[in-house]
Amino acid sequence: MSENTATNRNGSTGGYVSAATALVGGWIVLSAFLYSPPAANFWNDIIVGAAIGVIAGYNAVRADDRESVNTGAASLVALLGLWMVVAPFVFETAFEGAFWSDVVSGALVAVLAGYNVYQSRGTERRTRTAEAETR
Numbered sequence: 001m002s003e004n005t006a007t008n009r010n011g012s013t014g015g016y017v018s019a020a021t022a023l024v025g026g027w028i029v030l031s032a033f034l035y036s037p038p039a040a041n042f043w044n045d046i047i048v049g050a051a052i053g054v055i056a057g058y059n060a061v062r063a064d065d066r067e068s069v070n071t072g073a074a075s076l077v078a079l080l081g082l083w084m085v086v087a088p089f090v091f092e093t094a095f096e097g098a099f100w101s102d103v104v105s106g107a108l109v110a111v112l113a114g115y116n117v118y119q120s121r122g123t124e125r126r127t128r129t130a131e132a133e134t135r
Helices: 013-035 039-064 071-092 096-120
Strands: 001-006 125-128
Touching: 001 096, 013 071, 013 096, 039 071, 039 096, 071 096
Parallel strands: none
Antiparallel strands: 001 125
């Protein structure tokens, strides 16, 4: 029989960073209700903030289970964070609170998720270990 083993170089920091990213995603959803931006920006905050929260939460739980952070999921969260930086300009958000909340939250998400992507690039290395078969 053989068994897969995984080595994780970055320890549990990926889980903490992902959890912090998920909390920022929750803030983005909450800020849509607090600042009442225009309708398009409101729904953008709800949908993108929820996606950030769920995907980053998945990575946090995955890292808590002694697995490495999913690089693809962290990359998607980083791209969503960059979108949150650009979205207020696209939707022409005039209200300062909603504008700066989206820009700062998006930048924070992009930096945190980018860190996770950088740390997880070569983190998971699966090796096959063979056990002697006895009959």
